[in-house]
Amino acid sequence: MVGLLDLVSKTMTTPHPLDRYLELVRPTLTRRSMRAEITHVRRSAVGSVTLTLKPGRQWSGHIAGQYIQIGVVIDGVRHTRCYSPVNADTRRDRHIELTIKAHPHGLVSNHLHENAIPGMVVDLEPAAGVFHLPQPRPERIVLISGGSGITPVLSMLRTLANEGYRGEILFLHYNRSPEYVPHRQELEAIAMQHGNVRVEFRYPETQRHANFGYDELEALAPWFPSAQTYLCGPPGLMAAVRTVYEAEQLGDRLHSEEFTLATAVVNPEDAEGKLTFSGSGVVAENSGETLLEQAESAGLSPEYGCRMGICFTCTAVKRSGCTRNLRTGELDSDPDQPIQLCISAPVGDVDIAI
Amino acid sequence: MAILTETTEGPLVLSVEQVEEIGRELDALRARITEDLGAGDREYIYNVIRAQRGFEIAGRGLLYLGFLPPFWLAGVAALSISKILDNMEIGHNVMHGQWDWMREPTLNSRVFEWDTVCPGDQWRHSHNYMHHTYTNILDMDRDIGYGILRVDEAQSWNVLRLGNPLYAFILMVAFEWGVMGHDLEVENIVRGKKSWSEIKTLVKGQMRKAGRQVLKDYVVFPALTGPLFLSTLTANFTANIVRNLWTFSIIFCGHFPTGVQTFTQEECAEETQGEWYVRQMLGSANIKGSKLFHIMSGNLSHQIEHHLFPDLPANRYPEIAPEVKALCEKHGLPYNTGRFAKQIGSVWGKLFKLALPPFLVKNSQQAGVIVMRRVQPTTASPKEVGV
Numbered sequence: 232m233v234g235l236l237d238l239v240s241k242t243m244t245t246p247h248p249l250d251r252y253l254e255l256v257r258p259t260l261t262r263r264s265m266r267a268e269i270t271h272v273r274r275s276a277v278g279s280v281t282l283t284l285k286p287g288r289q290w291s292g293h294i295a296g297q298y299i300q301i302g303v304v305i306d307g308v309r310h311t312r313c314y315s316p317v318n319a320d321t322r323r324d325r326h327i328e329l330t331i332k333a334h335p336h337g338l339v340s341n342h343l344h345e346n347a348i349p350g351m352v353v354d355l356e357p358a359a360g361v362f363h364l365p366q367p368r369p370e371r372i373v374l375i376s377g378g379s380g381i382t383p384v385l386s387m388l389r390t391l392a393n394e395g396y397r398g399e400i401l402f403l404h405y406n407r408s409p410e411y412v413p414h415r416q417e418l419e420a421i422a423m424q425h426g427n428v429r430v431e432f433r434y435p436e437t438q439r440h441a442n443f444g445y446d447e448l449e450a451l452a453p454w455f456p457s458a459q460t461y462l463c464g465p466p467g468l469m470a471a472v473r474t475v476y477e478a479e480q481l482g483d484r485l486h487s488e489e490f491t492l493a494t495a496v497v498n499p500e501d502a503e504g505k506l507t508f509s510g511s512g513v514v515a516e517n518s519g520e521t522l523l524e525q526a527e528s529a530g531l532s533p534e535y536g537c538r539m540g541i542c543f544t545c546t547a548v549k550r551s552g553c554t555r556n557l558r559t560g561e562l563d564s565d566p567d568q569p570i571q572l573c574i575s576a577p578v579g580d581v582d583i584a585i
Numbered sequence: 586m587a588i589l590t591e592t593t594e595g596p597l598v599l600s601v602e603q604v605e606e607i608g609r610e611l612d613a614l615r616a617r618i619t620e621d622l623g624a625g626d627r628e629y630i631y632n633v634i635r636a637q638r639g640f641e642i643a644g645r646g647l648l649y650l651g652f653l654p655p656f657w658l659a660g661v662a663a664l665s666i667s668k669i670l671d672n673m674e675i676g677h678n679v680m681h682g683q684w685d686w687m688r689e690p691t692l693n694s695r696v697f698e699w700d701t702v703c704p705g706d707q708w709r710h711s712h713n714y715m716h717h718t719y720t721n722i723l724d725m726d727r728d729i730g731y732g733i734l735r736v737d738e739a740q741s742w743n744v745l746r747l748g749n750p751l752y753a754f755i756l757m758v759a760f761e762w763g764v765m766g767h768d769l770e771v772e773n774i775v776r777g778k779k780s781w782s783e784i785k786t787l788v789k790g791q792m793r794k795a796g797r798q799v800l801k802d803y804v805v806f807p808a809l810t811g812p813l814f815l816s817t818l819t820a821n822f823t824a825n826i827v828r829n830l831w832t833f834s835i836i837f838c839g840h841f842p843t844g845v846q847t848f849t850q851e852e853c854a855e856e857t858q859g860e861w862y863v864r865q866m867l868g869s870a871n872i873k874g875s876k877l878f879h880i881m882s883g884n885l886s887h888q889i890e891h892h893l894f895p896d897l898p899a900n901r902y903p904e905i906a907p908e909v910k911a912l913c914e915k916h917g918l919p920y921n922t923g924r925f926a927k928q929i930g931s932v933w934g935k936l937f938k939l940a941l942p943p944f945l946v947k948n949s950q951q952a953g954v955i956v957m958r959r960v961q962p963t964t965a966s967p968k969e970v971g972v
């Protein structure tokens with residue numbers, strides 16, 4: 232069957248892939264491009280939205296803690312973002328549940344928070360990331376999260392609860408106030424049903440002494456030195472937890488996922504940061520010139536044509552960071568975007584795949 | 586830069602300030618459209634794609650009844666329309682990066698392929714880069730005659746030029762193959778300016794792309810109609826030819842009617858953005874027509890607007906054309922346009938005229954548009970600057 236479809240694609244629909252015909256019938260009918268349809272939208276906690284996605288046949292599931300990339304069209308432009316599914320990674324259930332917090336500058340998160348409705352279709356990439364539970368499971372587990380960093384560790388907790396994990400679990404979550412905690416009732420229910428699971432919420436903005444510290448951890452889980460700890464949250468929390476674990480020489484038992492907020496608004500005139508050409512392993516200081524010029528002064532020879540933005544010969548993929556289009560002044564901080572090197576300048580740290 | 590163009594009231598002098606103002610106004614126009622792009626434009630290109638796919642499927646389907654002449658004809662028509670839309674309003678424009686702003690991986694200029702024998706990447710080099718950067722500069726823009734035609738008086742005459750209209754006719758019928766061979770620069774190989782080894786990879790790419798196209802139109806689809814093999818094959822062949830005639834005609838109307846100017850390399854050295862814009866306007870020509878006509882020509886009927894802003898979505902050209910025209914009028918610049926019959930007639934007239942030795946044909950009466958240039962502090966004597 233697959234062989235036959237490939238043959239069709241190579242002979243009958245050439246030069247366009249078969250998917251470009253199938254998607255006109257139904258966007259999720261595609262064979263190679265993976266898409267997912269939103270089936271349920273719930274706005275439970277303040278400022279977040281929970282989406283249930285039904286992925287295409289190609290979806291092979293995620294491992295609790297991993298993230299996926301989705302693509303959403305906003306005002307004609309496709310934007311991609313990474314989110315960690317919050318559901319258990321049980322393979323039989325093929326849905327994906329995403330809980331997305333609307334950040335003040337988050338274009339995609341705000342859009343989904345306001346406009347997501349059942350029937351909407353998004354692009355989907357296979358799950359990725361090394362922040363996940365090992366097999367076999369550790370004997371004791373500490374899960375620490377802050378804000379929307381809850382998503383990967385929530386998936387871990389649900390997975391462990393589903394498989395009837397017997398070891399001890401501490402789930403410690405920091406947030407602004409109870410209304411902001413997504414899936415709070417469900418977390419409490421898991422704690423009620425499973426004697427080995429302790430779920431704790433802390434609200435440092437309103438509670439005294441609620442910040443993370445050694446004493447707190449010791450009081451909640453005196454066994455923590457013999458556990459594996461999984462951590463995801465804003466930089467302050469990450470630093471506080473790391474300090475404690477390093478002081479205890481438990482650094483190798485602490486696993487963490489960087490938690491990236493929507494890119495901060497930057498001053499485009501500042502020529503700061505590091506330019507990384509990850510395809511060739513070259514790193515340079517940002518000089519403020521165009522990416523093409525900077526690549527050349529760093530000894531690389533990327534392809535180019537007109538050097539004035541009209542021929543698109545110099546297009547390369549920006550892996551991460553923010554760039555400014557010198558013709559339009561537009562800033563672009565989306566990851567993995569093709570950009571024209573000859574008319575783009577880096578703003579802060581930027582990684583280009585050449 | 587001295588630019589010669591036909592004006593009735595003698596030479597027109599564009600001051601440095603005027604050229605700068607033209608540049609500023611066009612930059613502002615561009616910024617305004619870029620800012621405004623959105624969901625509606627996305628709708629537009631996907632509607633065109635849906636229509637193209639619809640015509641293609643209809644055409645392939647109709648040919649199962651190709652033994653009945655009306656169905657054969659309808660099949661040819663549907664396939665021709667499909668191929669024209671695919672090449673013009675979709676392929677040409679997508680590969681210009683006009684839709685890159687949508688960040689749609691499948692409509693990105695780097696990866697897009699079109700339904701013709703020329704591989705997309707080679708066309709992006711010969712067309713997007715060479716032609717659009719060095720538009721109408723003699724010995725730089727290879728679209729001036731495609732290495733085989735005499736389309737400008739500045740190109741030298743020899744006895745082989747007598748075949749000019751014939752060469753043009755052959756190029757027209759086999760246009761997709763001509764476009765494919767464009768990046769090879771065959772005449773440069775013949776003259777020894779380019780070596781065979783340089784073109785090896787190009788040829789490989791061409792064989793791969795053309796092979797698939799030929800297999801599809803002349804083997805697979807004919808075979809799928811069984812006993813109608815020959816009928817389907819001739820239908821597909823005809824559709825390809827119809828597309829060739831059409832694309833050749835539209836493209837030649839864009840640069841070769843009377844009144845369109847060419848430039849020398851010295852005139853264009855160290856050009857400013859404003860001077861670049863002026864050259865694009867004087868080197869291109871439009872065709873008047875209905876909305877449908879513009880869509881079927883990939884909006885290359887708005888060649889002037891396309892050359893000013895090759896990466897702006899083509900569906901916006903009709904909307905900015907009146908503004909570009911008004912800008913030209915304001916500065917006394919010609920805005921070369923006319924109905925299809927007039928423009929194509931003028932193209933063929935030129936192809937015949939330039940076949941003849943220069944002493945037989947009168948030099949076309951030309952008055953000058955003189956573009957004053959600012960003295961470049963780095964590039965030597967003021968004598969070279971301006972005319």
Ligand code: FES
Pocket residue numbers: 534535536537538539540541542543544545546571572573574
């Ligand atoms: S080199 Fe032509 S667009 Fe960058």
